[in-house]
Amino acid sequence: MCLAIPALIKSIEDKEAEAEMGGITRRISLWLTPEAKIGDYVLVHTGYAINILDQKEAEETLSLLEQIAGLAEEES
Amino acid sequence: MEEVLEDKILLAHGSGGKLSHELVERSFVKALANPLLAKLDDSAVFDFSGRLAFTTDSYVVSPIFFPGGDIGKLAVCGTVNDLAMSGARPLYLSLSFIIEEGLPQSELNQIVNSIQKAAREAGVEIVTGDTKVVHKGSADKLFVNTAGVGIIPEGVDISGDKARPGDRVILSGTIGDHGIAVLSQREGLSFFTRLESDCAPLGDLVAEMLNASPNIHCLRDPTRGGLATSLNELAKQSKVSIRIEEEKIPVREEVMAACEMLGLDPLYVANEGKLVAIVLAEDADKVLTAMRENNYGKRAAIIGEVRAENPGRVVMKTCLGASRIVDMLVGDLLPRIC
Amino acid sequence: MEFCGGHTVTIFRYGIRQVLPPTINMVSGPGCPICVTANADLDKALALSQVPDVIIATFGDMLKVPGSRSSLQQVRADGADVRTVYSTMDALKIAEDNPTKSVVFLGIGFETTAPTIAASILQAEEKEIRNYYVLPLHKLCPPVLRAILDSGEVKLQGLICPGHVSAIIGSHPWDFIARDYGIPCVVCGFEPLDILQGVDMLVAQIENGESRVEIAYRRGVRPEGNQQALKLMAQVFEPCPAHWRGIGEVPDSGLKLGRRYQHFDAELAFNINPGPTYEHVGCVCGDILRGVKTPADCPLFGKACTPQYPVGPCMVSSEGSCSAYYLYGGGLGG
Numbered sequence: 001m002c003l004a005i006p007a008l009i010k011s012i013e014d015k016e017a018e019a020e021m022g023g024i025t026r027r028i029s030l031w032l033t034p035e036a037k038i039g040d041y042v043l044v045h046t047g048y049a050i051n052i053l054d055q056k057e058a059e060e061t062l063s064l065l066e067q068i069a070g071l072a073e074e075e076s
Numbered sequence: 077m078e079e080v081l082e083d084k085i086l087l088a089h090g091s092g093g094k095l096s097h098e099l100v101e102r103s104f105v106k107a108l109a110n111p112l113l114a115k116l117d118d119s120a121v122f123d124f125s126g127r128l129a130f131t132t133d134s135y136v137v138s139p140i141f142f143p144g145g146d147i148g149k150l151a152v153c154g155t156v157n158d159l160a161m162s163g164a165r166p167l168y169l170s171l172s173f174i175i176e177e178g179l180p181q182s183e184l185n186q187i188v189n190s191i192q193k194a195a196r197e198a199g200v201e202i203v204t205g206d207t208k209v210v211h212k213g214s215a216d217k218l219f220v221n222t223a224g225v226g227i228i229p230e231g232v233d234i235s236g237d238k239a240r241p242g243d244r245v246i247l248s249g250t251i252g253d254h255g256i257a258v259l260s261q262r263e264g265l266s267f268f269t270r271l272e273s274d275c276a277p278l279g280d281l282v283a284e285m286l287n288a289s290p291n292i293h294c295l296r297d298p299t300r301g302g303l304a305t306s307l308n309e310l311a312k313q314s315k316v317s318i319r320i321e322e323e324k325i326p327v328r329e330e331v332m333a334a335c336e337m338l339g340l341d342p343l344y345v346a347n348e349g350k351l352v353a354i355v356l357a358e359d360a361d362k363v364l365t366a367m368r369e370n371n372y373g374k375r376a377a378i379i380g381e382v383r384a385e386n387p388g389r390v391v392m393k394t395c396l397g398a399s400r401i402v403d404m405l406v407g408d409l410l411p412r413i414c
Numbered sequence: 415m416e417f418c419g420g421h422t423v424t425i426f427r428y429g430i431r432q433v434l435p436p437t438i439n440m441v442s443g444p445g446c447p448i449c450v451t452a453n454a455d456l457d458k459a460l461a462l463s464q465v466p467d468v469i470i471a472t473f474g475d476m477l478k479v480p481g482s483r484s485s486l487q488q489v490r491a492d493g494a495d496v497r498t499v500y501s502t503m504d505a506l507k508i509a510e511d512n513p514t515k516s517v518v519f520l521g522i523g524f525e526t527t528a529p530t531i532a533a534s535i536l537q538a539e540e541k542e543i544r545n546y547y548v549l550p551l552h553k554l555c556p557p558v559l560r561a562i563l564d565s566g567e568v569k570l571q572g573l574i575c576p577g578h579v580s581a582i583i584g585s586h587p588w589d590f591i592a593r594d595y596g597i598p599c600v601v602c603g604f605e606p607l608d609i610l611q612g613v614d615m616l617v618a619q620i621e622n623g624e625s626r627v628e629i630a631y632r633r634g635v636r637p638e639g640n641q642q643a644l645k646l647m648a649q650v651f652e653p654c655p656a657h658w659r660g661i662g663e664v665p666d667s668g669l670k671l672g673r674r675y676q677h678f679d680a681e682l683a684f685n686i687n688p689g690p691t692y693e694h695v696g697c698v699c700g701d702i703l704r705g706v707k708t709p710a711d712c713p714l715f716g717k718a719c720t721p722q723y724p725v726g727p728c729m730v731s732s733e734g735s736c737s738a739y740y741l742y743g744g745g746l747g748g
Contacts, residue, residue, distance in 0.1 A: 398429025
């Protein structure tokens with residue numbers, strides 16, 4: 001069980017956070033990871049952060065995702 | 077008193093009487109100004125010579141406003157693109173509105189403005205139309221139906237059954253933008269993205285492609301069902317197989333992220349400003365160059381080729397180098413957790 | 415065996431079987447929570463959808479699964495209020511926005527999802543949201559793996575353990591597999607390279623005659639798991655027996671609401687009569703889920719049962735073996 005992707009915490013309010021993943025932003029819950037801080041990478045499953053990732057390990061995942069995303073250039 | 081009531085569209089606006097005429101004059105004729113429409117006859121009459129392309133479509137998108145467009149822009153571009161996919165130069169559109177009573181006048185005005193802008197960019201005129209207003213609950217705010225005609229230039233014969241083994245498959249740009257932009261607005265799935273719908277008229281792009289080569293065999297715009305469905309349709313119609321390469325298909329980072337999050341495959345997500353072309357191999361590079369010079373083809377790429385074996389099948393070489401079948405979309409595209 | 419449906423999808427979607435040497439045979443396990451939800455349980459959800467003023471909030475995966483007589487998609491077409499959500503956060507919001515209705519969230523999933531439902535119940539309690547309910551259909555993975563291994567039906571040399579379930583429960587709950595059954599285990603991530611790395615690590619253990627639990631998915635999984643998530647689960651839920659489609663009843667493999675939170679239980683709050691349960695004749699989803707048969711062995715596969723007209727959940731669920739096989743081309747040797 002399965003779909004969880006890494007996201008970067010941009011801001012925290014109470015037990016929720018704004019997290020960014022691959023250019024999209026979503027409000028997520030920190031009920032399962034109350035120790036998460038701004039700047040942490042977390043694994044997000046159905047809107048909840050289920051684990052805090054090691055930054056180095058997270059960047060590795062994101063670059064794997066980007067490889068699969070095809071052309072590297074992105075229009076802004 | 078009457079001023080206040082006119083802020084919303086009422087059933088009376090669709091009944092054919094004075095309010096109807098006012099609505100048509102004020103909201104439609106003025107904004108979409110052209111001589112044929114202004115006559116307000118029951119039908120628009122015009123001359124033409126040559127082969128005609130004729131299409132019809134209905135638009136029921138919800139929400140009616142989404143990042144990068146609205147149902148009006150979608151209606152014009154969608155119809156224009158259907159004509160362009162036959163190689164035609166789009167000329168005239170009809171436009172019918174089925175309005176749910178209570179729709180704010182300001183929203184209708186905004187949509188008509190969108191239609192006017194899109195029609196102008198596409199070089200088409202809205203020459204005839206119809207308006208009905210239905211009870212609350214009978215239409216999801218607004219449904220739009222269109223029909224369109226265009227002229228096919230001499231010597232152009234594009235059709236879904238003309239793909240031949242050896243042809244190259246060219247995609248005009250990134251996939252999944254429209255579907256994800258619309259999904260981001262849906263209740264229960266909300267996320268914020270700067271991503272906008274790719275809704276755009278492709279008539280000029282197609283004209284430039286036809287200038288570059290007379291050997292464009294097929295054109296298709298991958299709307300509902302996405303690229304995968306369109307390629308399957310072409311493979312079946314032409315009785316060939318199509319082989320594409322995952323690494324060559326352009327996908328925006330945000331679309332990839334949203335698809336990962338929701339469990340969707342970008343191959344099946346709708347596009348409203350893209351086309352896939354099947355072109356004779358020797359002309360593929362020329363057509364590609366022409367596409368990249370157009371605003372709507374900047375990220376065009378050759379993504380695969382047509383083969384003879386396994387007719388009707390679409391196969392994709394994955395980023396790992398293995399192969400898998402790409403089938404048509406079955407049912408709805410649903411977000412999933414697993 | 416790869417247990418988790420998400421791994422099954424990755425394997426088929428990227429054609430991993432084709433790049434593996436022919437000496438390695440991958441068999442799929444029952445790690446698809448949709449596929450293992452029994453008809454009787456789905457019938458309860460369908461019955462709840464018929465209660466006046468009830469809004470069913472569900473993950474999209476469940477919409478098309480056929481129960482004994484109908485599906486959520488069909489009852490929605492008939493007028494029931496069924497809404498797909500991405501998160502329990504969205505379901506809670508629907509409850510807040512519709513105070514005169516009752517929102518019933520269908521609690522499916524394994525240990526990755528159960529803590530999020532537990533958190534939603536605690537949030538509902540904190541915010542005094544009184545119209546939010548859950549139908550608890552969660553299942554736990556380690557007990558069912560023990561049941562499968564005990565049945566002796568399938569001979570495994572290695573196990574790819576679910577990645578995100580392990581993010582919650584850690585790697586220790588899998589120790590019994592290596593210790594008691596001598597089967598090497600690797601906890602893997604979901605990218606195709608993760609799976610290949612996992613297979614490589616399993617082969618290394620097999621060749622060295624070892625059997626232990628290793629974590630390949632180090633960026634997402636710690637051996638002790640997520641203690642906070644486990645704490646919330648223990649606070650809200652209690653283990654109970656659960657019925658797994660094709661496997662039968664497995665003790666302590668399900669979760670029910672603990673006494674303190676029973677007022678959130680939809681089955682207790684609403685008087686429903688799901689009606690008699692029917693299983694679809696000819697469907698061998700059960701055997702496929704246990705790894706005993708492949709989709710190609712099913713008499714209905716590709717004929718009466720297709721993604722367009724599915725008979726069993728393994729074809730409906732996007733991570734069911736039959737669906738993966740059909741969509742991604744088992745026929746290509748992948």
